[in-house]
Amino acid sequence: MDPRHSIFPEWLRKSLDGLYLASGYLAGVFLVAIFLIMLALSAGRPLGIDVPAGDDFAAWCMAATAFLALAHTFRSAELIRMGLVIDRFTGWRRRLIEIACTAIGATAVSYFAWYAVEMTWVSWRFNDVSMGVIAVPLWIPQLGMSVGLSVLAISFVDELLHVLFGGTPRYEKPPANTADEIIERVMESGV
Template identity: 80%
Template sequence: MSSIDPRHSLFPERLRKLLDGLYLGAGWLAGVFLIMIFVIMLSLSAGRPLGIDVPAGDDFASWCMAATAFLALAHTFRSAELIRMGLLIDRFSGTLRRLIEIACTTIGAVAVIYFAWYAIDMTWVSWKFNDVSMGVIAVPLWIPQIGMSAGLAILAIAFVDELLHLLFGGVPRYQKPKVESPDEIVQRVMESGV
Protein backbone atom coordinates (compact mmCIF):
# COMPACT_ATOMS: atom_id res chain seq x y z
CA MET A 1 0.00 0.00 0.00
CA SER A 2 1.54 3.29 -1.06
CA SER A 3 1.62 6.21 1.31
CA ILE A 4 0.57 9.74 0.43
CA ASP A 5 1.44 13.01 2.04
CA PRO A 6 -1.06 13.20 4.94
CA ARG A 7 -1.79 16.85 4.21
CA HIS A 8 -2.84 16.15 0.64
CA SER A 9 -5.91 14.49 -0.75
CA LEU A 10 -6.15 11.19 -2.57
CA PHE A 11 -8.49 12.82 -5.08
CA PRO A 12 -7.57 15.30 -7.83
CA GLU A 13 -7.80 18.93 -6.76
CA ARG A 14 -11.06 19.55 -8.66
CA LEU A 15 -12.81 16.60 -7.03
CA ARG A 16 -11.43 17.58 -3.61
CA LYS A 17 -12.85 21.09 -4.06
CA LEU A 18 -16.18 19.65 -5.20
CA LEU A 19 -16.43 17.35 -2.18
CA ASP A 20 -15.38 20.04 0.28
CA GLY A 21 -17.86 22.40 -1.39
CA LEU A 22 -20.59 19.77 -1.01
CA TYR A 23 -19.91 19.44 2.73
CA LEU A 24 -19.73 23.22 3.20
CA GLY A 25 -22.86 23.78 1.10
CA ALA A 26 -24.79 21.26 3.19
CA GLY A 27 -23.60 23.08 6.31
CA TRP A 28 -24.78 26.42 4.93
CA LEU A 29 -28.13 24.90 3.96
CA ALA A 30 -28.47 23.56 7.51
CA GLY A 31 -27.89 27.14 8.69
CA VAL A 32 -30.66 28.39 6.39
CA PHE A 33 -33.06 25.85 7.91
CA LEU A 34 -31.97 26.99 11.38
CA ILE A 35 -32.89 30.56 10.45
CA MET A 36 -36.22 29.29 9.13
CA ILE A 37 -36.89 27.66 12.52
CA PHE A 38 -36.20 31.01 14.17
CA VAL A 39 -38.56 32.85 11.82
CA ILE A 40 -41.33 30.27 12.25
CA MET A 41 -41.01 30.20 16.04
CA LEU A 42 -40.90 34.00 16.19
CA SER A 43 -44.02 34.16 14.01
CA LEU A 44 -45.80 31.66 16.25
CA SER A 45 -44.82 33.51 19.42
CA ALA A 46 -45.54 37.01 18.14
CA GLY A 47 -48.69 35.93 16.33
CA ARG A 48 -50.50 34.55 19.38
CA PRO A 49 -50.97 37.88 21.21
CA LEU A 50 -51.94 39.55 17.93
CA GLY A 51 -54.47 36.87 17.07
CA ILE A 52 -52.48 35.74 14.01
CA ASP A 53 -52.42 32.00 13.44
CA VAL A 54 -49.59 30.36 11.53
CA PRO A 55 -51.17 27.18 10.17
CA ALA A 56 -49.03 24.07 10.70
CA GLY A 57 -46.20 26.20 12.07
CA ASP A 58 -45.16 23.46 14.50
CA ASP A 59 -45.00 20.93 11.65
CA PHE A 60 -42.85 23.21 9.50
CA ALA A 61 -40.55 24.01 12.43
CA SER A 62 -40.05 20.32 13.20
CA TRP A 63 -39.31 19.53 9.54
CA CYS A 64 -36.79 22.37 9.44
CA MET A 65 -35.21 21.03 12.63
CA ALA A 66 -34.77 17.58 11.09
CA ALA A 67 -33.26 19.11 7.94
CA THR A 68 -30.90 21.24 10.06
CA ALA A 69 -29.70 18.26 12.07
CA PHE A 70 -29.08 15.92 9.13
CA LEU A 71 -27.67 18.43 6.64
CA ALA A 72 -25.10 19.65 9.17
CA LEU A 73 -23.66 16.19 9.85
CA ALA A 74 -21.11 15.97 7.01
CA HIS A 75 -19.78 19.48 7.57
CA THR A 76 -19.54 18.85 11.31
CA PHE A 77 -17.73 15.55 10.68
CA ARG A 78 -15.19 17.14 8.30
CA SER A 79 -14.67 20.13 10.61
CA ALA A 80 -13.62 17.77 13.44
CA GLU A 81 -16.53 18.97 15.56
CA LEU A 82 -18.39 15.69 16.07
CA ILE A 83 -18.09 14.25 19.55
CA ARG A 84 -15.57 11.41 19.57
CA MET A 85 -14.94 8.89 22.28
CA GLY A 86 -11.17 8.93 22.38
CA LEU A 87 -10.73 7.25 25.76
CA LEU A 88 -9.66 3.97 24.19
CA ILE A 89 -8.12 4.99 20.88
CA ASP A 90 -6.00 7.77 22.41
CA ARG A 91 -4.08 5.14 24.40
CA PHE A 92 -2.62 3.69 21.21
CA SER A 93 -0.14 5.01 18.68
CA GLY A 94 1.54 3.98 15.48
CA THR A 95 0.26 1.17 13.30
CA LEU A 96 -2.20 -0.19 15.87
CA ARG A 97 -3.89 3.20 16.24
CA ARG A 98 -4.01 3.56 12.46
CA LEU A 99 -5.71 0.16 12.13
CA ILE A 100 -8.22 1.07 14.85
CA GLU A 101 -8.96 4.38 13.09
CA ILE A 102 -9.55 2.51 9.81
CA ALA A 103 -11.78 -0.06 11.54
CA CYS A 104 -13.84 2.63 13.28
CA THR A 105 -14.21 4.64 10.08
CA THR A 106 -15.23 1.49 8.17
CA ILE A 107 -17.90 0.66 10.77
CA GLY A 108 -19.11 4.26 10.67
CA ALA A 109 -19.23 4.26 6.87
CA VAL A 110 -21.20 1.00 6.75
CA ALA A 111 -23.68 2.26 9.35
CA VAL A 112 -24.20 5.61 7.63
CA ILE A 113 -24.56 4.01 4.18
CA TYR A 114 -27.17 1.64 5.66
CA PHE A 115 -29.19 4.50 7.16
CA ALA A 116 -28.81 6.65 4.03
CA TRP A 117 -30.04 3.81 1.84
CA TYR A 118 -33.19 3.33 3.90
CA ALA A 119 -33.83 7.06 4.28
CA ILE A 120 -33.63 7.50 0.51
CA ASP A 121 -35.88 4.46 0.05
CA MET A 122 -38.41 5.92 2.51
CA THR A 123 -38.40 9.23 0.64
CA TRP A 124 -38.82 7.41 -2.68
CA VAL A 125 -41.76 5.37 -1.36
CA SER A 126 -43.41 8.51 0.03
CA TRP A 127 -43.08 10.15 -3.38
CA LYS A 128 -44.24 7.05 -5.25
CA PHE A 129 -47.38 6.58 -3.12
CA ASN A 130 -48.00 10.33 -2.72
CA ASP A 131 -48.00 10.20 1.11
CA VAL A 132 -49.11 13.48 2.65
CA SER A 133 -48.86 14.88 6.17
CA MET A 134 -51.84 14.63 8.49
CA GLY A 135 -51.56 18.22 9.72
CA VAL A 136 -53.59 21.33 8.96
CA ILE A 137 -51.75 21.74 5.65
CA ALA A 138 -51.37 18.57 3.60
CA VAL A 139 -47.73 18.51 2.50
CA PRO A 140 -46.30 15.65 0.44
CA LEU A 141 -44.06 13.84 2.94
CA TRP A 142 -41.21 13.36 0.50
CA ILE A 143 -40.52 17.10 0.64
CA PRO A 144 -39.58 17.26 4.35
CA GLN A 145 -37.93 13.84 4.11
CA ILE A 146 -35.45 15.13 1.51
CA GLY A 147 -33.45 16.96 4.20
CA MET A 148 -32.84 13.76 6.13
CA SER A 149 -32.10 11.69 3.03
CA ALA A 150 -29.75 14.28 1.53
CA GLY A 151 -27.96 14.85 4.83
CA LEU A 152 -27.35 11.12 5.35
CA ALA A 153 -26.24 10.65 1.73
CA ILE A 154 -23.73 13.50 2.03
CA LEU A 155 -22.50 12.10 5.36
CA ALA A 156 -22.05 8.68 3.69
CA ILE A 157 -19.95 10.34 0.98
CA ALA A 158 -17.88 12.09 3.68
CA PHE A 159 -17.28 8.79 5.50
CA VAL A 160 -16.21 6.98 2.32
CA ASP A 161 -14.00 9.96 1.42
CA GLU A 162 -12.35 9.79 4.84
CA LEU A 163 -11.99 6.00 4.73
CA LEU A 164 -10.21 6.17 1.36
CA HIS A 165 -7.99 8.93 2.73
CA LEU A 166 -7.03 6.73 5.70
CA LEU A 167 -6.53 3.59 3.60
CA PHE A 168 -4.04 5.38 1.36
CA GLY A 169 -1.91 6.63 4.24
CA GLY A 170 -3.53 9.92 5.23
CA VAL A 171 -3.96 11.08 8.80
CA PRO A 172 -7.53 11.42 10.14
CA ARG A 173 -9.04 14.74 9.17
CA TYR A 174 -12.03 14.27 11.47
CA GLN A 175 -10.02 14.97 14.61
CA LYS A 176 -8.20 18.07 15.69
CA PRO A 177 -4.47 17.90 16.37
CA LYS A 178 -3.39 17.50 19.99
CA VAL A 179 -3.20 20.67 22.06
CA GLU A 180 0.39 21.73 22.66
CA SER A 181 0.08 24.86 24.81
CA PRO A 182 -2.25 26.42 27.40
CA ASP A 183 -3.12 29.15 24.88
CA GLU A 184 -4.42 26.49 22.48
CA ILE A 185 -6.62 25.05 25.23
CA VAL A 186 -8.14 28.48 25.84
CA GLN A 187 -8.62 28.99 22.09
CA ARG A 188 -10.36 25.62 21.68
CA VAL A 189 -12.66 26.31 24.62
CA MET A 190 -13.55 29.71 23.14
CA GLU A 191 -14.24 28.16 19.71
CA SER A 192 -16.53 25.50 21.17
CA GLY A 193 -18.73 28.06 22.89
CA VAL A 194 -18.19 26.61 26.36
Protein backbone atom coordinates in the same frame (compact mmCIF):
# COMPACT_ATOMS: atom_id res chain seq x y z
CA MET B 1 1.52 11.64 3.69
CA ASP B 2 0.61 15.29 4.16
CA PRO B 3 -2.78 15.46 5.96
CA ARG B 4 -4.00 17.95 3.36
CA HIS B 5 -3.00 15.63 0.51
CA SER B 6 -5.85 13.91 -1.23
CA ILE B 7 -5.96 10.73 -3.28
CA PHE B 8 -8.56 12.42 -5.46
CA PRO B 9 -7.83 14.86 -8.29
CA GLU B 10 -7.93 18.48 -7.17
CA TRP B 11 -11.24 19.20 -8.93
CA LEU B 12 -12.92 16.27 -7.14
CA ARG B 13 -11.43 17.25 -3.78
CA LYS B 14 -12.77 20.81 -4.22
CA SER B 15 -16.15 19.44 -5.30
CA LEU B 16 -16.42 17.17 -2.27
CA ASP B 17 -15.34 19.93 0.12
CA GLY B 18 -17.81 22.25 -1.60
CA LEU B 19 -20.57 19.64 -1.14
CA TYR B 20 -19.86 19.43 2.60
CA LEU B 21 -19.77 23.21 2.91
CA ALA B 22 -22.97 23.64 0.88
CA SER B 23 -24.69 21.09 3.10
CA GLY B 24 -23.59 23.09 6.15
CA TYR B 25 -24.86 26.34 4.64
CA LEU B 26 -28.17 24.69 3.76
CA ALA B 27 -28.47 23.56 7.38
CA GLY B 28 -27.93 27.20 8.34
CA VAL B 29 -30.73 28.29 6.01
CA PHE B 30 -33.10 25.87 7.74
CA LEU B 31 -31.92 27.17 11.11
CA VAL B 32 -32.87 30.70 10.04
CA ALA B 33 -36.21 29.31 8.82
CA ILE B 34 -36.83 27.85 12.30
CA PHE B 35 -36.11 31.27 13.79
CA LEU B 36 -38.50 33.01 11.40
CA ILE B 37 -41.28 30.45 11.94
CA MET B 38 -40.90 30.62 15.72
CA LEU B 39 -40.85 34.43 15.54
CA ALA B 40 -44.04 34.40 13.45
CA LEU B 41 -45.70 32.00 15.89
CA SER B 42 -44.67 34.06 18.93
CA ALA B 43 -45.43 37.47 17.46
CA GLY B 44 -48.62 36.30 15.79
CA ARG B 45 -50.21 34.94 18.95
CA PRO B 46 -50.80 38.32 20.69
CA LEU B 47 -51.90 39.85 17.39
CA GLY B 48 -54.43 37.10 16.75
CA ILE B 49 -52.54 35.86 13.68
CA ASP B 50 -52.52 32.10 13.26
CA VAL B 51 -49.67 30.41 11.42
CA PRO B 52 -51.21 27.16 10.20
CA ALA B 53 -49.00 24.12 10.80
CA GLY B 54 -46.19 26.37 12.04
CA ASP B 55 -45.12 23.74 14.58
CA ASP B 56 -44.95 21.10 11.85
CA PHE B 57 -42.84 23.29 9.59
CA ALA B 58 -40.51 24.21 12.46
CA ALA B 59 -40.06 20.52 13.33
CA TRP B 60 -39.31 19.62 9.70
CA CYS B 61 -36.79 22.47 9.49
CA MET B 62 -35.18 21.27 12.71
CA ALA B 63 -34.76 17.75 11.31
CA ALA B 64 -33.32 19.15 8.07
CA THR B 65 -30.91 21.35 10.05
CA ALA B 66 -29.67 18.43 12.13
CA PHE B 67 -29.13 16.02 9.24
CA LEU B 68 -27.74 18.50 6.71
CA ALA B 69 -25.14 19.77 9.20
CA LEU B 70 -23.68 16.31 9.93
CA ALA B 71 -21.18 16.04 7.06
CA HIS B 72 -19.84 19.56 7.53
CA THR B 73 -19.56 19.00 11.27
CA PHE B 74 -17.76 15.68 10.70
CA ARG B 75 -15.29 17.20 8.23
CA SER B 76 -14.66 20.19 10.49
CA ALA B 77 -13.56 17.87 13.31
CA GLU B 78 -16.45 19.11 15.45
CA LEU B 79 -18.47 15.90 15.67
CA ILE B 80 -18.33 14.36 19.13
CA ARG B 81 -15.72 11.62 19.11
CA MET B 82 -15.00 9.20 21.90
CA GLY B 83 -11.25 8.73 21.99
CA LEU B 84 -10.89 6.99 25.34
CA VAL B 85 -9.69 3.73 23.79
CA ILE B 86 -8.09 4.85 20.54
CA ASP B 87 -6.02 7.60 22.19
CA ARG B 88 -4.12 4.94 24.14
CA PHE B 89 -2.63 3.52 20.94
CA THR B 90 0.06 4.81 18.61
CA GLY B 91 1.64 3.75 15.35
CA TRP B 92 0.22 0.97 13.21
CA ARG B 93 -2.20 -0.21 15.92
CA ARG B 94 -3.83 3.20 16.10
CA ARG B 95 -3.96 3.42 12.31
CA LEU B 96 -5.62 0.00 12.12
CA ILE B 97 -8.21 1.02 14.74
CA GLU B 98 -8.84 4.31 12.88
CA ILE B 99 -9.44 2.38 9.65
CA ALA B 100 -11.76 -0.09 11.40
CA CYS B 101 -13.74 2.66 13.12
CA THR B 102 -14.06 4.69 9.93
CA ALA B 103 -15.12 1.58 7.98
CA ILE B 104 -17.75 0.73 10.59
CA GLY B 105 -18.96 4.35 10.56
CA ALA B 106 -19.10 4.42 6.75
CA THR B 107 -21.05 1.15 6.70
CA ALA B 108 -23.54 2.25 9.36
CA VAL B 109 -24.14 5.70 7.86
CA SER B 110 -24.46 4.24 4.35
CA TYR B 111 -27.04 1.77 5.66
CA PHE B 112 -29.08 4.58 7.24
CA ALA B 113 -28.72 6.77 4.15
CA TRP B 114 -29.93 3.93 1.90
CA TYR B 115 -33.06 3.41 3.96
CA ALA B 116 -33.73 7.15 4.35
CA VAL B 117 -33.57 7.55 0.58
CA GLU B 118 -35.79 4.49 0.13
CA MET B 119 -38.32 5.89 2.63
CA THR B 120 -38.38 9.21 0.77
CA TRP B 121 -38.80 7.41 -2.56
CA VAL B 122 -41.70 5.33 -1.20
CA SER B 123 -43.37 8.46 0.19
CA TRP B 124 -43.07 10.11 -3.20
CA ARG B 125 -44.23 7.04 -5.08
CA PHE B 126 -47.34 6.53 -2.95
CA ASN B 127 -48.01 10.25 -2.55
CA ASP B 128 -47.98 10.13 1.26
CA VAL B 129 -49.05 13.41 2.83
CA SER B 130 -48.76 14.80 6.34
CA MET B 131 -51.73 14.59 8.66
CA GLY B 132 -51.42 18.15 9.94
CA VAL B 133 -53.48 21.24 9.19
CA ILE B 134 -51.72 21.63 5.84
CA ALA B 135 -51.34 18.46 3.79
CA VAL B 136 -47.72 18.43 2.67
CA PRO B 137 -46.27 15.59 0.60
CA LEU B 138 -44.04 13.77 3.12
CA TRP B 139 -41.18 13.30 0.68
CA ILE B 140 -40.50 17.05 0.86
CA PRO B 141 -39.62 17.20 4.59
CA GLN B 142 -37.96 13.76 4.32
CA LEU B 143 -35.51 15.13 1.74
CA GLY B 144 -33.51 16.92 4.45
CA MET B 145 -32.80 13.66 6.25
CA SER B 146 -32.12 11.72 3.04
CA VAL B 147 -29.78 14.32 1.57
CA GLY B 148 -28.04 14.93 4.90
CA LEU B 149 -27.38 11.23 5.52
CA SER B 150 -26.27 10.71 1.91
CA VAL B 151 -23.75 13.55 2.13
CA LEU B 152 -22.54 12.18 5.49
CA ALA B 153 -22.10 8.72 3.91
CA ILE B 154 -20.06 10.30 1.09
CA SER B 155 -17.90 12.11 3.65
CA PHE B 156 -17.31 8.89 5.61
CA VAL B 157 -16.29 6.98 2.47
CA ASP B 158 -14.07 9.93 1.48
CA GLU B 159 -12.43 9.84 4.90
CA LEU B 160 -12.05 6.06 4.84
CA LEU B 161 -10.23 6.22 1.50
CA HIS B 162 -8.07 9.06 2.80
CA VAL B 163 -7.03 7.07 5.90
CA LEU B 164 -6.61 3.81 3.93
CA PHE B 165 -4.14 5.50 1.58
CA GLY B 166 -1.97 6.82 4.40
CA GLY B 167 -3.56 10.15 5.32
CA THR B 168 -4.04 11.27 8.87
CA PRO B 169 -7.68 11.47 9.97
CA ARG B 170 -9.16 14.86 9.14
CA TYR B 171 -12.10 14.31 11.48
CA GLU B 172 -9.79 14.69 14.46
CA LYS B 173 -8.29 17.95 15.63
CA PRO B 174 -4.52 17.89 16.03
CA PRO B 175 -3.30 17.94 19.63
CA ALA B 176 -3.12 21.36 21.25
CA ASN B 177 0.41 22.79 21.28
CA THR B 178 0.03 25.74 23.64
CA ALA B 179 -1.76 26.43 26.89
CA ASP B 180 -3.92 28.98 25.07
CA GLU B 181 -5.12 26.32 22.62
CA ILE B 182 -6.00 24.00 25.49
CA ILE B 183 -7.98 26.76 27.24
CA GLU B 184 -9.75 27.67 23.99
CA ARG B 185 -10.77 24.05 23.35
CA VAL B 186 -12.03 23.63 26.92
CA MET B 187 -14.08 26.82 26.54
CA GLU B 188 -15.49 25.61 23.20
CA SER B 189 -16.52 22.29 24.69
CA GLY B 190 -18.40 23.89 27.57
CA VAL B 191 -16.50 21.91 30.20
